[in-house]
Amino acid sequence: MRVAWTFQEDVWALRLRLDADEGLAGTVTDGHPVELATDTCHVRLPGRGGVTASSAAAFGGSRAPAGPDSVHPDLLALAAWTVAAPWTRRRVVFDRPISPELAAAFESGWGIEAGPVGGSPPRAAGDRLAISYSGGADSAAVAAMLPGASLVHFRRVGHPRVPNRWTHYRSDVLAALAEKTGRDVTIVESDLEFLLRSPRPGYPEHHAVMAGAVLLADAMDLGGVALGYEIGSRWLGGGRYVHRYTPDNPMWSGHGPWGRLFAAAGLPLVLPVAGISEAMTMRVALGSELRDQVRWCLRGDGAGPCGLCGKCLYKELIQAAVERRPMRTAITADRPVARKWQQPPPYGGQEMIEYGCAHVPDIEDTPFARAAGYLKATPESTAWLERCYPPAVEEIPARWRGAIADIMERDFGFMEADDIERVESWGGR
Numbered sequence: 001m002r003v004a005w006t007f008q009e010d011v012w013a014l015r016l017r018l019d020a021d022e023g024l025a026g027t028v029t030d031g032h033p034v035e036l037a038t039d040t041c042h043v044r045l046p047g048r049g050g051v052t053a054s055s056a057a058a059f060g061g062s063r064a065p066a067g068p069d070s071v072h073p074d075l076l077a078l079a080a081w082t083v084a085a086p087w088t089r090r091r092v093v094f095d096r097p098i099s100p101e102l103a104a105a106f107e108s109g110w111g112i113e114a115g116p117v118g119g120s121p122p123r124a125a126g127d128r129l130a131i132s133y134s135g136g137a138d139s140a141a142v143a144a145m146l147p148g149a150s151l152v153h154f155r156r157v158g159h160p161r162v163p164n165r166w167t168h169y170r171s172d173v174l175a176a177l178a179e180k181t182g183r184d185v186t187i188v189e190s191d192l193e194f195l196l197r198s199p200r201p202g203y204p205e206h207h208a209v210m211a212g213a214v215l216l217a218d219a220m221d222l223g224g225v226a227l228g229y230e231i232g233s234r235w236l237g238g239g240r241y242v243h244r245y246t247p248d249n250p251m252w253s254g255h256g257p258w259g260r261l262f263a264a265a266g267l268p269l270v271l272p273v274a275g276i277s278e279a280m281t282m283r284v285a286l287g288s289e290l291r292d293q294v295r296w297c298l299r300g301d302g303a304g305p306c307g308l309c310g311k312c313l314y315k316e317l318i319q320a321a322v323e324r325r326p327m328r329t330a331i332t333a334d335r336p337v338a339r340k341w342q343q344p345p346p347y348g349g350q351e352m353i354e355y356g357c358a359h360v361p362d363i364e365d366t367p368f369a370r371a372a373g374y375l376k377a378t379p380e381s382t383a384w385l386e387r388c389y390p391p392a393v394e395e396i397p398a399r400w401r402g403a404i405a406d407i408m409e410r411d412f413g414f415m416e417a418d419d420i421e422r423v424e425s426w427g428g429r
């Protein structure tokens with residue numbers, strides 16, 4: 001794999017060139033197959049003409065960010081790798097020399113020979129923390145807990161060479177909601193999701209959502225990027241994994257290949273809510289001043305979420321459980337989006353299905369009636385999902401750990417041995 005960045009008028013363009021032994025079929029770190037559609041993508045940073053009032057503050061009030069000479073080569077390599085990794089077999093050649101430390105992280109994490117290796121020292125971490133902010137409940141919870149952190153929002157835009165058949169995904173609505181938070185918000189626009197022919201437009205690696213934050217890290221003096229991954233995604237095999245304890249999660253563990261690579265670039269991953277469940281991040285987000293800007297559905301318009309998609313159904317279960325009220329949904333058990341809940345477990349995000357079935361009144365009148373029958377969850381059997389898993393806090397870089405630990409202790413309390421055993425035996429030993 002060869003990658004090259006060019007910069008023009010606030011836009012970074014990335015070009016991938018496959019080696020002879022590489023093909024269009026790739027594999028994401030989580031094992032999911034992906035197929036390449038095209039060889040270029042773009043990341044637009046807020047420039048001289050596009051700096052909003054709030055993002056101007058992030059750059060010290062006036063300075064335009066991140067021209068080609070102001071970004072450490074290790075950051076350019078890191079951002080490129082979040083896009084190129086699925087298709088790279090044995091080596092990656094960047095267009096600028098990287099530090100020996102970064103090359104060592106590629107070697108130890110992936111067995112990939114990365115270069116050229118030059119004499120530049122590794123990047124020194126900055127002082128500030130940015131939050132990779134989607135507008136969903138998890139990242140809103142992180143934002144609520146860290147009121148001084150800047151928000152960087154990734155906005156999907158169209159690709160010049162790939163038709164957009166997903167116009168019902170309203171990235172404009174999410175960006176507008178992010179700007180309404182009243183926080184220090186930087187909107188980064190990118191077409192990198194259109195690099196994928198399949199499964200659909202999506203991030204080549206989950207980490208590509210941070211491409212803009214990585215490219216802005218020097219301009220914004222960043223020493224870490226915080227993400228809203230909760231206990232299910234970090235520790236319980238969430239996302240495309242199902243139902244298994246994942247202390248060595250290769251995407252998000254501090255000691256995994258990605259965790260070490262980001263740290264080597266002076267930009268460690270920070271997961272402030274990795275010790276608590278999605279129900280608790282929902283509780284924090286909906287109890288915060290960001291409540292009116294929280295939006296987990298990409299399909300709804302300015303008036304609200306669509307209420308019809310599978311994600312809306314899942315999130316409504318969690319919200320109803322948090323609020324201890326019956327579900328409000330028009331979706332019935334015979335709808336395609338409800339089909340998986342008519343099957344026996346295991347389920348993706350099963351801990352939240354258990355929590356929902358345990359706490360939602362009249363669950364037998366919802367599309368989750370059959371799942372509830374299979375799972376037989378109770379408030380007692382799901383009480384561990386209201387407390388914090390201590391190793392998640394230990395994994396937070398030391399400079400931000402104390403503040404997060406205080407919030408976890410105050411608002412949730414830490415799990416004791418029985419609860420910890422539930423986490424660590426999740427899905428069977």
Ligand SMILES: [Zn+2]
Pocket residue numbers: 297298299300305306307308309310311312
């Ligand atoms: Zn929806």
